[in-house]
Amino acid sequence: MRLYIALTALVLAVPACASKPVAHSDAEVTAVFESFYGAVKRGDPAAAMSVIAPDAMFVESGTLETRAEYEKNHLPLDMDFERQITGKRGPLRITFAGDSAWVIATTEYDGKVDGGPVAFASSQLMVLTKDADAWKIRSIHWSSRPLDQ
Numbered sequence: 001m002r003l004y005i006a007l008t009a010l011v012l013a014v015p016a017c018a019s020k021p022v023a024h025s026d027a028e029v030t031a032v033f034e035s036f037y038g039a040v041k042r043g044d045p046a047a048a049m050s051v052i053a054p055d056a057m058f059v060e061s062g063t064l065e066t067r068a069e070y071e072k073n074h075l076p077l078d079m080d081f082e083r084q085i086t087g088k089r090g091p092l093r094i095t096f097a098g099d100s101a102w103v104i105a106t107t108e109y110d111g112k113v114d115g116g117p118v119a120f121a122s123s124q125l126m127v128l129t130k131d132a133d134a135w136k137i138r139s140i141h142w143s144s145r146p147l148d149q
Helices: 002-017 026-042 045-049 067-084
Strands: 052-060 063-066 093-097 100-113 116-131 134-146
Touching: 026 045, 026 067, 026 093, 026 100, 026 116, 026 134, 045 067, 052 067, 063 067, 067 100
Parallel strands: 052 134
Antiparallel strands: 052 063, 093 100, 100 116, 116 134
16 A cells, blocks of 8 residues: 555656646847847957857858857958948847757848948747857848848
8 A cells, every 4th residue: 555655646646746848938048149240240259259159050152050150250240240230120020949949031222332232031940059058149040032022
C-alpha cells in the first residue's frame, strides 16, 4: 500500500514540475532588431556586432558570410550606405517557436548613394535565439528588387 501511495504521489507531482513554455514579447525581439539597424545607421560597428551571435551567418545576393567576414567586409559598406540614405521600413512580422524568433521586414530605399540614384525594396529575414537572458541574431538574409517591379 505504501508503494502505491508513493507512486501515486510521484505521478501527480511530475506534471506540476514540468516547465511551462516561456512567453516572449515582440518588444524584446524588436529591440534587438532596432538595436542592430540603429547601430548600422549611426556607424557604430561595435554596437551592431554586440547583438550578433558568435556563429551567425549572413546571406545576401547568393553569398554566405560568417560573422567575422560580415564585420570586416560587408558591415562597413552597410554603414556607408545607411549614412547616405534613409529607408522606409514596413511593419515587422515576428514569429516565435520556443526560444527562437524570426523577423520579416521590408524597407524601401529611394534616393542617391554615392551620387547615383537608388530605388529598390529590400526584404530582410532575421533569425534570433534567446540564450540565458539575451536575444542574439543568428542569421540575416537580405534580398532586393527594383521599386518598379
